Amino acid sequence: xLAYYLRLGLHSLRRNPLLTALMVLAIGVGVATSMTTxxxxxxxxxxxxxxxxxxxxxxxxxxxxxxxxxxxxDVPDALTYTDAMALMRDRKGARQTAIxxxxxxxxxxxxxxxxxxxxxxxxxxxxxxxxxAPFVYGSGWDRGQDDAHAAVVVISSQLNRQLFGGAxxxxxxxxxxxxxxxxxxxxxxxxxxxRFYDVNNDDAFNDPPDFILPFTHAVDTHTDxxxxxxCRGTSGRDPGWDGWLRSGCAWVSFWVELPDSAAVAxxxxxxxxxxxxxxxxxxxxxxSNTALFxxxxxxxxxxxxxxxxxxxxxxxxxxxxxxxxxxxGLLLAKFMRRAGEIGVRRALGAxxxxxxxxxxxxxxxxxxxxxxxxxxxxxxxxxSIGLAFDPDIARLAHMSAGLIGLTLLCALVATVAAxxxxxxxxxxxxxxxxxxxx
Amino acid sequence: xxxxPVLAALRHHKAGTLLIAAQIAxxxxxxxxxxxxxxxxxxxxxxxxxxxxxxxxxIGNEWVGKPTPAQIASLMAADLDTLRKVPxxxxxxxxxxxxxxxxxxxxxxxxxxxxxxxxxxxxxYFADENTLSTLGLKSVEGRNFRPNEIGVLDGxxxxxxAEVIITRALATQMFPHASAxxxxxxxxxxxxxxxxxxxxxxTPFVDSSMAKxxxxxxxxxxxxxxxxxxxxxxxxxxxxDAVSQRLRAALYAVTRMRVISPKDGVRSFAQVREAAYRDxxxxxxxxxxxxxxxxxxxxxxxxxxxxxxxGQRRKQIGVRRALGAxxxxxxSYFLTENLLIAASGVAVGGVLAIGLxxxxxxxxxxxxxxxxxxxxxxxxxxxxGQGAVLAPALRASRVSPVEATRSV
Numbered sequence: 001x002l003a004y005y006l007r008l009g010l011h012s013l014r015r016n017p018l019l020t021a022l023m024v025l026a027i028g029v030g031v032a033t034s035m036t037t038x039x040x041x042x043x044x045x046x047x048x049x050x051x052x053x054x055x056x057x058x059x060x061x062x063x064x065x066x067x068x069x070x071x072x073x074d075v076p077d078a079l080t081y082t083d084a085m086a087l088m089r090d091r092k093g094a095r096q097t098a099i100x101x102x103x104x105x106x107x108x109x110x111x112x113x114x115x116x117x118x119x120x121x122x123x124x125x126x127x128x129x130x131x132x133a134p135f136v137y138g139s140g141w142d143r144g145q146d147d148a149h150a151a152v153v154v155i156s157s158q159l160n161r162q163l164f165g166g167a168x169x170x171x172x173x174x175x176x177x178x179x180x181x182x183x184x185x186x187x188x189x190x191x192x193x194x195r196f197y198d199v200n201n202d203d204a205f206n207d208p209p210d211f212i213l214p215f216t217h218a219v220d221t222h223t224d225x226x227x228x229x230x231c232r233g234t235s236g237r238d239p240g241w242d243g244w245l246r247s248g249c250a251w252v253s254f255w256v257e258l259p260d261s262a263a264v265a266x267x268x269x270x271x272x273x274x275x276x277x278x279x280x281x282x283x284x285x286x287x288s289n290t291a292l293f294x295x296x297x298x299x300x301x302x303x304x305x306x307x308x309x310x311x312x313x314x315x316x317x318x319x320x321x322x323x324x325x326x327x328x329g330l331l332l333a334k335f336m337r338r339a340g341e342i343g344v345r346r347a348l349g350a351x352x353x354x355x356x357x358x359x360x361x362x363x364x365x366x367x368x369x370x371x372x373x374x375x376x377x378x379x380x381x382x383x384s385i386g387l388a389f390d391p392d393i394a395r396l397a398h399m400s401a402g403l404i405g406l407t408l409l410c411a412l413v414a415t416v417a418a419x420x421x422x423x424x425x426x427x428x429x430x431x432x433x434x435x436x437x438x
Numbered sequence: 439x440x441x442x443p444v445l446a447a448l449r450h451h452k453a454g455t456l457l458i459a460a461q462i463a464x465x466x467x468x469x470x471x472x473x474x475x476x477x478x479x480x481x482x483x484x485x486x487x488x489x490x491x492x493x494x495x496x497i498g499n500e501w502v503g504k505p506t507p508a509q510i511a512s513l514m515a516a517d518l519d520t521l522r523k524v525p526x527x528x529x530x531x532x533x534x535x536x537x538x539x540x541x542x543x544x545x546x547x548x549x550x551x552x553x554x555x556x557x558x559x560x561x562x563y564f565a566d567e568n569t570l571s572t573l574g575l576k577s578v579e580g581r582n583f584r585p586n587e588i589g590v591l592d593g594x595x596x597x598x599x600a601e602v603i604i605t606r607a608l609a610t611q612m613f614p615h616a617s618a619x620x621x622x623x624x625x626x627x628x629x630x631x632x633x634x635x636x637x638x639x640x641t642p643f644v645d646s647s648m649a650k651x652x653x654x655x656x657x658x659x660x661x662x663x664x665x666x667x668x669x670x671x672x673x674x675x676x677x678x679d680a681v682s683q684r685l686r687a688a689l690y691a692v693t694r695m696r697v698i699s700p701k702d703g704v705r706s707f708a709q710v711r712e713a714a715y716r717d718x719x720x721x722x723x724x725x726x727x728x729x730x731x732x733x734x735x736x737x738x739x740x741x742x743x744x745x746x747x748x749g750q751r752r753k754q755i756g757v758r759r760a761l762g763a764x765x766x767x768x769x770s771y772f773l774t775e776n777l778l779i780a781a782s783g784v785a786v787g788g789v790l791a792i793g794l795x796x797x798x799x800x801x802x803x804x805x806x807x808x809x810x811x812x813x814x815x816x817x818x819x820x821x822x823g824q825g826a827v828l829a830p831a832l833r834a835s836r837v838s839p840v841e842a843t844r845s846v
Binding site: 019022026029030033037067068105107114115116117177178222224232233234235236237239240241243244306307308310311312315316318319321322323325326328329330332333334336337387388389390391421425 | 453454457458460461464465467468471472475500501502503504546552553554593594595596626627664665694695696697699716717720721723724725728731732735736738739742743745746747749750794798801802803
């Protein structure tokens with residue numbers, strides 16, 4: 001029977017090619033717009049470290065007090081150097097690292113090559129196991145080397161290819177500005193998106209960092225931050241490098257790994273206690289104000305998903321809804337036009353269920369065709385996505401098997417749902433009326 | 439044309455009527471907001487920077503090997519000297535940032551040394567005596583910096599200028615009722631005397647959260663002696679392309695111990711602007727595309743359903759024609775029917791549009807939708823409805839009275 005319905009449906013769709021094309025195109029365009037914007041949305045809202053995100057936390061300590069928030073601004077999303085160093089010293093988490101973005105010029109050994117700019121991070125040894133950074137050669141450094149302010153560096157596989165042709169560069173020397181660093185590890189291609197550990201500097205979707213070196217050494221060499229340096233709520237600072245380190249300027253990111261809820265609770269009370277201690281010591285003049293975000297909360301807090309991306313997705317879904325309402329209307333027109341034919345079939349013994357099934361099959365055919373059209377349009381959308389979105393974000397969105405399946409499924413389900421009312425109406429055609437008028 | 443019979447007939451097509459009305463309502467709600475978003479984005483795009491963009495080039499330079507401030511001072515002097523001698527270069531200066539660069543220094547500007555009691559934020563640009571003429575800034579009051587006023591600043595030094603030049607927008611914020619010239623303002627713990635006011639100089643930031651002070655800038659008389667420096671170059675008329683080809687080679691001839699990215703180390707200001715507003719333009723394109731296709735889909739949907747109704751009622755039309763109705767009567771019947779449906783659709787749609795806008799305002803810091811957009815959208819959709827129904831209605835008007843006698 002299904003084959004017969006398919007034949008009937010095909011015949012009917014062919015009879016009104018324009019109307020059929022209109023329905024298929026409307027569904028195709030609607031589903032494609034939604035899928036394209038959804039692909040972008042999914043790319044930027046992904047969890048970069050799903051198996052660990054609930055165990056990674058960002059502490060926040062208010063270094064400026066309520067007075068600096070009178071204009072409605074928030075507690076700074078980084079720590080002062082003083083607070084970050086205190087947390088590093090106390091080591092109350094299973095693992096922890098202070099981080100800040102830095103950049104250098106790299107001078108190749110081969111003098112015929114021009115120096116070039118590299119960017120990366122200053123961090124502690126825990127950075128690598130904490131964030132599950134994969135290595136091709138070697139590994140990160142250890143805590144002892146943090147304490148020794150060692151001049152070591154971990155480089156990206158891309159930089160390793162560029163400088164050493166992809167061979168193991170362990171033990172080789174890298175000249176970054178005026179210092180030499182010994183390569184202790186080469187990371188595999190590793191670039192979690194969004195780059196959760198640096199979202200407070202708006203670098204969520206950039207190329208992977210070229211290198212990572214010890215925080216303690218970066219501070220020794222007076223390497224300035226490449227990210228935000230927020231002194232808004234301070235009462236000024238002394239000039240010079242040490243004046244900056246001692247200041248209330250917020251510029252150090254901090255991450256801590258806490259294995260279970262007991263550890264989280266303990267860390268919360270530790271933070272409270274630390275801030276209260278600062279108040280008692282006279283450094284803060286306000287009751288302690290601290291917070292602890294886990295990774296996903298932090299991404300939300302930092303609004304990593306650009307508002308424009310969410311807005312495009314919502315308006316695209318609205319657009320798809322209009323396309324569906326349109327389909328309901330057209331299917332209704334199409335089915336009711338054949339009231340006579342339905343009357344004859346009913347009179348010849350077809351049950352309501354069978355009529356209903358027949359038209360549902362026809363609608364499903366429209367849905368499948370709409371899905372295929374949607375796939376084509378999504379392909380077009382994906383290739384022109386750079387027109388509408390930041391290129392860094394646009395290249396994250398790509399056609400995956402999942403997206404293809406989702407496009408087809410959305411088109412089919414939406415069309416069948418849209419066909420529900422028209423088919424119900426078709427099934428309730430009174431055969432007597434139709435036959436009488438003839 | 440009588441409305442009562444049209445209404446009576448519509449009662450027999452409840453579902454179709456509701457569907458068209460709903461589609462028109464949703465379309466109106468989306469179109470109004472999409473057009474409003476487009477307008478907002480285009481308004482941002484067209485905000486003037488205050489500088490003579492068409493003859494400007496910017497160079498991102500970084501010296502290699504972390505030279506000391508003293509070394510940087512002489513390297514910078516040599517670079518400026520060299521750039522000035524490049525054929526086609528009219529003027530040049532070194533700075534930390536420039537309009538639309540999306541990075542820079544922001545200081546609170548106030549009337550007292552208390553840093554927390556500032557009046558408004560302002561972008562801080564390091565400048566020298568060549569800055570005004572290089573950027574082509576229009577001075578409205580006061581004077582330019584003198585060469586002997588230009589100080590030097592190492593990486594973490596304190597910005598405490600004795601003199602500043604500010605924009606008119608900032609001057610108005612600080613001194614609404616009087617000239618700012620000669621008056622002190624505080625960007626640090628020490629007073630800075632305003633010596634000049636320029637008409638307009640945009641901040642580096644295009645983000646909407648900083649839109650409130652987008653024309654508030656302070657020029658401070660410093661050379662910043664850090665390894666990373668931006669040069670802003672003014673080319674002589676019609677020399678921009680030729681000059682941009684020469685700059686990188688000229689600087690590398692001074693010393694090779696530097697990095698000027700071969701990819702985007704030298705940019706024309708047109709490229710700077712393009713990069714700064716890429717997101718805004720993208721959003722406008724996306725919303726424009728959605729709006730156009732949405733109108734097409736809705737129009738086509740109306741054509742489809744109206745055609746069906748005409749086909750369904752051929753016999754009645756025939757009867758009416760046989761009873762003396764003119765072609766005009768039939769035509770206006772279908773036009774009126776569509777107008778009634780569309781009117782109810784836009785009535786609901788107008789409310790939906792405002793509701794959607796209120797929700798978007800809460801979610802995305804959008805402004806309030808102007809009534810003009812809703813009215814414009816209403817007119818556009820009513821016209822779209824009438825236009826879409828015209829072809830089926832004309833077909834209906836051509837139904838011959840003979841149809842009344844046909845049985846099939």
